[in-house]
Amino acid sequence: MERYKRFLEKLHEHVQRDWDRLMPVIGEEGAGKSTLILQSIWLYEQIRGNDPTPESVLDYIVFDDRDAFKQKLLTADAGDPIGVMDAAHILYNKDVMMPDQKDVEKSLLDIRTENYVIFLGYQDWGDIPDQLRKRRAKNVIQVPSRGTIKGYNRRQLDEKYHKLDDMQWPDHALTDTFPSLEGTRLWKRFDEVDKERKRRRLQQDDDSDAELTPQDVVGKIVVEDALEEYVEVNEFQKRAYYSKSLLRYDYPDLSDQQADQVRSALTREADPETLADLDGTDTPPPTGEGKS
Numbered sequence: 176m177e178r179y180k181r182f183l184e185k186l187h188e189h190v191q192r193d194w195d196r197l198m199p200v201i202g203e204e205g206a207g208k209s210t211l212i213l214q215s216i217w218l219y220e221q222i223r224g225n226d227p228t229p230e231s232v233l234d235y236i237v238f239d240d241r242d243a244f245k246q247k248l249l250t251a252d253a254g255d256p257i258g259v260m261d262a263a264h265i266l267y268n269k270d271v272m273m274p275d276q277k278d279v280e281k282s283l284l285d286i287r288t289e290n291y292v293i294f295l296g297y298q299d300w301g302d303i304p305d306q307l308r309k310r311r312a313k314n315v316i317q318v319p320s321r322g323t324i325k326g327y328n329r330r331q332l333d334e335k336y337h338k339l340d341d342m343q344w345p346d347h348a349l350t351d352t353f354p355s356l357e358g359t360r361l362w363k364r365f366d367e368v369d370k371e372r373k374r375r376r377l378q379q380d381d382d383s384d385a386e387l388t389p390q391d392v393v394g395k396i397v398v399e400d401a402l403e404e405y406v407e408v409n410e411f412q413k414r415a416y417y418s419k420s421l422l423r424y425d426y427p428d429l430s431d432q433q434a435d436q437v438r439s440a441l442t443r444e445a446d447p448e449t450l451a452d453l454d455g456t457d458t459p460p461p462t463g464e465g466k467s
Contacts, residue, residue: 176218178349179215190291195291197293197311199262201298201300203298204298213356213365217232235258236368255292259293262295309336314329315332323350328348390440402447405441406447415448417442419434419435
């Protein structure tokens with residue numbers, strides 16, 4: 176990993192000048208993305224002059240939860256690395272995005288001076304949001320096969336974005352290899368945390384299926400004429416949206432994905448913009464009284 180380590184050293188020098196770096200790490204399932212992200216954070220911590228441990232490295236990891244990622248952006252110290260193992264659950268390339276994904280993307284525009292280096296794990300180039308593919312990501316690391324690295328700079332990413340399809344890649348700027356972490360304490364701790372997280376998520380999904388469905392929640396809210404209770408307003412952007420946190424507060428059995436489904440269905444029932452006081456006047460809607 177000597178060439179890759181030199182790249183991380185130069186990257187560390189660059190982000191000290193009030194920059195950050197969002198770096199997608201692309202590879203199919205089982206190719207070694209998680210291994211590379213863990214090793215990248217370990218190396219980056221050493222470059223920063225810190226003495227990493229499995230526990231300290233895992234503290235920089237977010238798995239697939241959008242709220243956890245937003246919280247990490249708020250609580251991390253300037254210059255910290257952040258690893259997102261399954262970034263498609265947090266930032267995904269699709270035409271109609273949930274309001275909270277839009278909020279995350281806007282947050283990424285506001286953190287440049289925090290000097291974060293964020294490794295985002297994706298299985299495919301096409302899964303990456305357009306803003307990252309088009310301009311925001313200055314580098315992409317591809318894991319074409321287990322233990323191998325291909326690195327691309329912004330010029331090469333521009334070529335891919337404008338000229339090549341999802342399957343084609345331009346010439347790379349960096350090539351290297353990386354070792355397996357099997358048998359190390361870092362991988363053992365990561366594997367334990369990852370398996371426990373997956374068990375909890377499966378349990379939540381099973382419990383939700385047994386007790387409550389998104390259709391049940393939407394029907395209850397609509398029948399009780401309670402849509403307005405779940406509308407929140409972003410005062411800075413003057414934008415209304417259905418709040419996932421409020422939905423999950425009242426319906427804790429909903430999984431993260433189910434809460435997103437409920438929000439989409441509620442938007443189909445009524446645009447949250449029509450239920451919110453965006454101008455702060457709190458003017459009541461007109462009634463039938465006084466009409467000629």
